[in-house]
Amino acid sequence: MRVLMVGNAHSDLSGGRYYNPEAKLTNGFIRNGHSVYFFSPKDVARASTIFRSSRIGQKHSNEAFLKTVRVFQPDMIVFVHSVHISDESFQEAKRLKPGVRIAQICVDPLFRKKNSDVLARRVGVANATFVTTAGDALKRYSNPKSSVSFVPNWVDRAIDTGMAFASTDQAFDIFFAARAHVGEYQGDPRFEFPRAIERSQGISIDICGVDGRPILQGANFYDHLTNARMGLNLNSDREGNASEPAPSPLRYLYNSDRIAQIMGSGLLALSTRANGLSQMFAENAEMVFFDTLEELIEVIRRYKKDDAARRIIAEAGWRKSHQDYSVDRVIQYIEDVTFERPLSQAFSWPTTLY
Numbered sequence: 284m285r286v287l288m289v290g291n292a293h294s295d296l297s298g299g300r301y302y303n304p305e306a307k308l309t310n311g312f313i314r315n316g317h318s319v320y321f322f323s324p325k326d327v328a329r330a331s332t333i334f335r336s337s338r339i340g341q342k343h344s345n346e347a348f349l350k351t352v353r354v355f356q357p358d359m360i361v362f363v364h365s366v367h368i369s370d371e372s373f374q375e376a377k378r379l380k381p382g383v384r385i386a387q388i389c390v391d392p393l394f395r396k397k398n399s400d401v402l403a404r405r406v407g408v409a410n411a412t413f414v415t416t417a418g419d420a421l422k423r424y425s426n427p428k429s430s431v432s433f434v435p436n437w438v439d440r441a442i443d444t445g446m447a448f449a450s451t452d453q454a455f456d457i458f459f460a461a462r463a464h465v466g467e468y469q470g471d472p473r474f475e476f477p478r479a480i481e482r483s484q485g486i487s488i489d490i491c492g493v494d495g496r497p498i499l500q501g502a503n504f505y506d507h508l509t510n511a512r513m514g515l516n517l518n519s520d521r522e523g524n525a526s527e528p529a530p531s532p533l534r535y536l537y538n539s540d541r542i543a544q545i546m547g548s549g550l551l552a553l554s555t556r557a558n559g560l561s562q563m564f565a566e567n568a569e570m571v572f573f574d575t576l577e578e579l580i581e582v583i584r585r586y587k588k589d590d591a592a593r594r595i596i597a598e599a600g601w602r603k604s605h606q607d608y609s610v611d612r613v614i615q616y617i618e619d620v621t622f623e624r625p626l627s628q629a630f631s632w633p634t635t636l637y
Contacts, residue, residue: 291363
């Protein structure tokens with residue numbers, strides 16, 4: 284079938300985000316035998332004005348989107364966020380291509396009001412909605428005319444090509460990258476834990492994107508990632524400068540795509556227990572978990588000393604990710620649900636529809 288992928292191509296970064304979620308989804312659809320056209324509303328909007336403003340160019344972007352629907356005649360439209368395309372344009376797309384199925388995908392946390400408000404509104408235009416958070420928190424977005432369900436962060440064998448478990452000569456024990464100080468609050472583990480590790484004797488850590496260190500982009504990101512034995516998986520747990528973490532149902536199984544990058548590249552993933560990932564990866568067999576900074580440092584020291592164990596667990600996690608959470612399988616699930624078909628296979632994640 285013909286699939287219109289609507290997302291941010293980040294053309295202004297010259298390949299700096301070639302591994303973004305939309306790119307991996309596109310690869311999955313193609314490998315599953317579909318023709319895909321990628322439409323980037325933000326890039327189209329910016330290119331339409333001399334000011335390079337996506338806000339000013341939004342009208343043009345919507346017009347170009349609808350022209351693409353008329354010309355390409357997609358059987359399925361998949362959009363990731365895509366706030367530059369209006370609800371009215373998605374409704375018009377249904378008129379222009381009767382029978383087209385629309386799926387929306389959200390990879391951002393539900394505890395951020397901006398994300399949840401857009402998601403709730405878009406449920407009205409989508410046949411199916413897929414979120415990288417699971418459980419009862421999705422009930423809020425249920426709709427008689429559409430379904431809402433969980434999808435895991437997806438691994439792409441064409442992009443996540445590293446096999447860090449196969450090497451012993453990496454320059455660093457552990458890797459962590461972030462985007463400057465987005466959403467940072469006082470005592471935020473995403474920044475305090477890496478800093479504390481850096482101060483610890485006998486541990487080498489590659490920290491990128493914080494405290495004046497440059498943000499990694501393009502191939503340089505994966506070069507850094509695979510030059511470490513272990514990867515630190517830390518996620519935001521609240522909105523803005525809230526004093527307390529968001530309620531646990533809003534964080535259940537939520538992770539950024541960092542987890543897919545770490546495990547898909549064969550590093551030993553170290554993750555907090557807070558989000559329930561032990562339900563998807565076996566503890567101390569496919570992933571290693573911690574609750575406190577002290578436990579994290581002890582874990583790093585343990586697997587620095589026992590590199591054979593590090594490699595065994597990392598390889599098991601790598602195999603699990605590439606087999607069970609590959610983008611090809613995620614795409615098949617998205618197709619099944621969006622077209623209201625019986626599930627074509629047993630999937631290794633919660634498949635409850637709300």
